[in-house]
Each structure stands twice: as structure tokens, then as C-alpha cells.
Amino acid sequence: MTSLLTKEPAVLVLEDGSRYVGRAYGARGTTIGEVVFATGMTGYQETLTDPSYAGQIVLQTAPHVGNTGMNDEDPESRRIWVAGYIVRDPSRVVSNWRADESLDDALVNDGIIGISGIDTRAVTRHIRSAGSMRGGIFSGEAAALDAEEQLRIVGDAPQMAGLNLxxxxxxxxxxxxxxxxxxxxxxxxxxxxxxxxxxxxxxxxxxxxxxxxxxxxxxxxxxxxxxxxxxxxxxxxxxxxxxxxxxxxxxxxxxxxxxxxxxxxxxxxxxxxxxxxxxxxxxxxxxxxxxxxxxxxxxxxxxxxxxxxxxxxxxxxxxxxxxxxxxxxxxxxxxxxxxxxxxxxxxxxxxxxxxxxxxxxxxxxxxxxxxxxxxxxxxxxxx
The missing domain is CATH 3.40.50.880 (Class I glutamine amidotransferase (GATase) domain)
Incomplete structure (x- = not known):
């Protein structure tokens, strides 16, 4: 089982104007949410299917993600809930006897827009200093939008504070x-x-x-x-x-x-x-x-x-x-x-x-x- 990685452009835009250009990962389009980081070295399937992450774009601090794929036994709920997904180096090959599909395929099937190939350490350090903030991932046709328009879309999104999900x-x-x-x-x-x-x-x-x-x-x-x-x-x-x-x-x-x-x-x-x-x-x-x-x-x-x-x-x-x-x-x-x-x-x-x-x-x-x-x-x- 393999996951075909793309060179299509994507960009992560934070509400303070910070921009990180990478590659499209998962579904294509635009997604907005609170950008947060998760420090687990393993268990990305449980993270993705944890309903607590609804409304959040999750960044994995572990640099290499996806090598064990996704299976039908370990999900914590009925679907992937994250608003978006950020990884540095997605695995090119799925190598686990329990895997039923690749992480990339699972993201596409559930319509989850992601980005790969960016410096996740830099983003994490920025969030640790400035605090969690709204952000957006833009890929496909949305990646070509004007930078000011992308930032406006992010700024129009609701804050997590005061949100009932x-x-x-x-x-x-x-x-x-x-x-x-x-x-x-x-x-x-x-x-x-x-x-x-x-x-x-x-x-x-x-x-x-x-x-x-x-x-x-x-x-x-x-x-x-x-x-x-x-x-x-x-x-x-x-x-x-x-x-x-x-x-x-x-x-x-x-x-x-x-x-x-x-x-x-x-x-x-x-x-x-x-x-x-x-x-x-x-x-x-x-x-x-x-x-x-x-x-x-x-x-x-x-x-x-x-x-x-x-x-x-x-x-x-x-x-x-x-x-x-x-x-x-x-x-x-x-x-x-x-x-x-x-x-x-x-x-x-x-x-x-x-x-x-x-x-x-x-x-x-x-x-x-x-x-x-x-x-x-x-x-x-x-x-």
C-alpha cells in the first residue's frame, strides 16, 4: 500500500499574517480553524478521530507521520474530526500489517484539507510564543488566492473562545x-x-x-x-x-x-x-x-x-x-x-x-x- 505524495502548492496562513508555503496533503480546498500542536510521537489515528479536536487545525510536532497507515479497529469515533492537518514529512509508504488504507487516502475520504513540507518546528515555536490562533490552509485553486484575501478569510473566522461545538x-x-x-x-x-x-x-x-x-x-x-x-x-x-x-x-x-x-x-x-x-x-x-x-x-x-x-x-x-x-x-x-x-x-x-x-x-x-x-x-x- 502506498500513498502518492504531491508537489501541488499549499499555504498555511495564521491570523497574525505569518505564512508557511508547503505542499497539498489530503483533500484540496480551504479550511479554517484554531491552529494547535500535538506532541504525541505515535497515535495520530486516535488524534484525528478524537472529537475534541473539532474546529482545530492540528499540527503534529513529530516530523514523520503516516508510516503505519489507518485501520478499521483503532478510531475513537465515527470519522476524522480535525478541521485541518499539518505534517512535515508524510510517509511515502504504508508499512503495517493492520493498515487498511493510507493516512493520505483517509484524509481525502473524509474531506480533511492538510499541508505538508513546512517547518513544523518553526510553527510550533511561534504558537508557543504568540499563543494558539486562527489559521487557514489553502490548497488547490485556493492556493493561488491573493495573500491579503487569504488573510481576510482567516480573520473573518470565529474565535474558539465563546464557541459551542x-x-x-x-x-x-x-x-x-x-x-x-x-x-x-x-x-x-x-x-x-x-x-x-x-x-x-x-x-x-x-x-x-x-x-x-x-x-x-x-x-x-x-x-x-x-x-x-x-x-x-x-x-x-x-x-x-x-x-x-x-x-x-x-x-x-x-x-x-x-x-x-x-x-x-x-x-x-x-x-x-x-x-x-x-x-x-x-x-x-x-x-x-x-x-x-x-x-x-x-x-x-x-x-x-x-x-x-x-x-x-x-x-x-x-x-x-x-x-x-x-x-x-x-x-x-x-x-x-x-x-x-x-x-x-x-x-x-x-x-x-x-x-x-x-x-x-x-x-x-x-x-x-x-x-x-x-x-x-x-x-x-x-x-
Whole structure:
């Protein structure tokens, strides 16, 4: 299996006027999004199919991408979600016995516009200094557009801050995955961009996993008689998800056990009464060090987030919305960003990273066991 690389021109244009000329890769045309970088050396298929990347043009810092192709077993969702894709050196040959198609072909089939042959290190260093920003990839006929016109198109695109993308990535109707472990009960999963590996991990802990649309009501959640509720990862600004926060407050008011990851962590923070803010260039990759403050253990974790929760890192504090004592449970060691929250008076906790990481480290997989134990303990307390 081979991928025929092109010499057709393409250009990456950032909103500050920076331009990087390279070669067309994947589909042809124009795409606009927030340009971010992901530091994983492996796992590009999982990155591309992670719904959290919706609306973002993803740059791979690893220079050589595509040598293992794409397969039908590892996608995290039903399609590729990135708004665009930037690589330095796409593989000319696919060499893996599990591959079903080349990365280039997969990008074309899903209509994902990319660019190759640019200095990705230079772009990464620029974003680290200036912050994530809007950008556009122009290839095919669009590559010949006037530079000022290309920049105008980028400047007219919406900012990620204030953007709600949950409806774009969520399921249209409920989907159920039966428990594969000793059954505990029904789990309501609010699909804000859930990954397949998350569903599989929850089912393995004994939950019948009900993946529900992002606009579900509390009455509809109650109708499945859940033993707990889970908020998934997903794209967008948590400050633009007021309905999801209001729903979560109803869940917390009923003392239903709750676990949230990534976007779910930010929404728990807002439901508890805390603020969120946009990070300069976010955390994206599979090598982020985080300390579990309960154990003092440092975990290498997988991240994909551009927003974070504002909260005091030391000691406990009262929830501004009346949910009792709260503490920051995990802290990012690169920049002291809040990476986890734990409620001390209600059964609720969350983390900012991906404990189901694939590809990536499995240091944080224990969090699914912690959730299971919390649900079982709550059931015993209520009986």
C-alpha cells in the first residue's frame, strides 16, 4: 500500500499574517480553524478521530507521520474530526500489517484539507510564543488566492473562545453498550465528544453505558434509572455551555455520582461555581506530567484541552454554588494548571486529561476503578 505524495502548492496562513508555503496533503480546498500542536510521537489515528479536536487545525510536532497507515479497529469515533492537518514529512509508504488504507487516502475520504513540507518546528515555536490562533490552509485553486484575501478569510473566522461545538460531535440518539464486567447498573454518558476507548473502559467496569445526545434533559436521564452520570471530553469553550452546566447542577442536586473528563472537568468546575479561562496554547499530547495530590504520585498523561478551571491549588474551599467543600485533586507540573477536582461532600470528581489514553500512557487508568468504587459505595450508603 502506498500513498502518492504531491508537489501541488499549499499555504498555511495564521491570523497574525505569518505564512508557511508547503505542499497539498489530503483533500484540496480551504479550511479554517484554531491552529494547535500535538506532541504525541505515535497515535495520530486516535488524534484525528478524537472529537475534541473539532474546529482545530492540528499540527503534529513529530516530523514523520503516516508510516503505519489507518485501520478499521483503532478510531475513537465515527470519522476524522480535525478541521485541518499539518505534517512535515508524510510517509511515502504504508508499512503495517493492520493498515487498511493510507493516512493520505483517509484524509481525502473524509474531506480533511492538510499541508505538508513546512517547518513544523518553526510553527510550533511561534504558537508557543504568540499563543494558539486562527489559521487557514489553502490548497488547490485556493492556493493561488491573493495573500491579503487569504488573510481576510482567516480573520473573518470565529474565535474558539465563546464557541459551542457540542452539537456538531454528539450522537443524534441514544446508543447503548452493555457491561462487559460484573454489572453495576445503567450509566448516563453525556456525549460532548466521547471517545470509543472511554465507552469500553466504562463497560469493562460493569456499567451498561448509555451514550446520550448533548441536548438531553434531566428527565430523560432519570428515565434510564442511572446509577451515575458521566460527562465526556469534547471541543469548545466551557463558558459557552450554560445548558450543560445547568443540567449538571440538577445532577449534583440529586446527589447522583458524577465523573467528568476533559471538557467534563471544566463543566464540573463551572457547576460548582468556579471560573474557566483559555490557555495560551493548551495541552495536547501524550506526555504531560500530572501529580495526584492524594498519593503524591506523578503520572504521565494524555491531554487535549485549550481551557482550564480557576481554583486554589492548596487546601479545600467552599463551592460558591453550595455543594460543600471542594479540593483540587490533580495539578499539571509543567505550568500548575488545575488537572482535577474532587467534591468532599457529594459524590463527584473529574480530571482534565484522558485516563483512557490510546496511544499513550496508562498511568491514569485507575480513575475508572475509582469511579466504580465511588458508585458502589454510594449505592451501599443509600440502602
Amino acid at each position: 457540542s452539537a456538531e460531535v454528539s450522537v443524534a440518539s441514544a446508543e447503548i453498550t452493555p457491561a462487559t464486567g460484573e454489572r453495576i447498573g445503567n450509566l448516563a454518558v453525556l456525549d460532548l465528544g466521547v471517545k470509543q476507548a472511554t465507552i469500553e473502559n466504562l463497560a469493562a467496569r460493569g456499567f451498561d453505558v448509555h451514550v446520550l445526545p448533548q441536548d438531553v434533559s434531566f428527565a430523560q436521564i432519570q428515565a434510564i434509572d442511572p446509577v451515575a452520570v458521566f460527562y465526556s471530553n469534547g471541543p469548545g469553550d466551557p463558558a459557552a455551555s450554560g445548558d450543560h452546566v445547568a443540567l449538571l447542577r440538577e445532577i449534583l442536586d440529586e446527589r447522583l455520582p458524577f465523573f467528568g473528563i476533559c471538557f467534563g472537568n471544566q463543566l464540573l468546575g463551572r457547576a460548582l461555581g468556579l471560573g474557566t479561562y483559555k490557555l495560551p496554547f493548551g495541552h495536547r499530547g501524550i506526555n504531560q506530567p500530572v501529580m495526584d495530590k492524594t498519593t503524591g504520585r506523578v503520572e504521565i498523561t494524555a491531554h487535549n484541552h485549550g481551557f482550564a478551571v480557576e481554583a486554589p491549588l492548596e487546601g479545600s474551599f467552599d463551592s460558591p454554588n453550595g455543594y460543600g467543600a471542594i479540593e483540587v485533586s490533580h495539578v499539571g507540573l509543567n505550568d500548575n494548571v488545575v488537572e482535577g477536582l474532587r467534591a468532599l461532600d457529594i459524590p463527584a470528581f473529574s480530571v482534565q486529561y484522558h485516563p483512557e489514553a490510546a496511544a499513550g500512557p496508562h498511568d491514569a487508568n485507575y480513575l475508572f476503578d475509582r469511579f466504580r468504587d465511588m458508585v458502589i459505595a454510594t449505592q451501599k450508603d443509600n440502602n
